[in-house]
Amino acid sequence: MKSHYMPRAGFCPNCRNLADAARPLKARKVPTAGDVAVCWYCGAVNQYGAGLTLERFDNWREACHPDQVQLITRMVGWILLERMMRGQ
Numbered sequence: 001m002k003s004h005y006m007p008r009a010g011f012c013p014n015c016r017n018l019a020d021a022a023r024p025l026k027a028r029k030v031p032t033a034g035d036v037a038v039c040w041y042c043g044a045v046n047q048y049g050a051g052l053t054l055e056r057f058d059n060w061r062e063a064c065h066p067d068q069v070q071l072i073t074r075m076v077g078w079i080l081l082e083r084m085m086r087g088q
Contacts, residue, residue, distance in 0.1 A: 012042060012054060013046060013054055013055060014042050014056070015039060015041050019037065019039060019046075022037065031052060032048065032052075033051075035048045036057065036068070036072060037054055038072060038076060038079065040079065043075075043079040043080045043083070044056075045057050045060045045072055045076065
């Protein structure tokens with residue numbers, strides 16, 4: 001799948017690392033407001049807000065469909081495992 005440059009997304013609200021790319025999980029090409037974004041650096045679950053800037057998404061488990069919760073949980077676990085293996 002192709003990544004998309006997202007210059008307006010800014011920084012992860014959790015770790016403050018630059019979040020300037022997005023990779024879709026489905027056929028849609030670019031994110032829209034309300035889409036979920038998992039930070040590649042820290043595993044925080046965020047959401048694209050107005051203007052496609054990242055915002056904290058603390059209640060994602062309640063707001064997302066159970067299938068999405070399972071997928072997001074796997075992604076976060078994989079990212080955290082990768083960080084642990086790198087000693088971060």
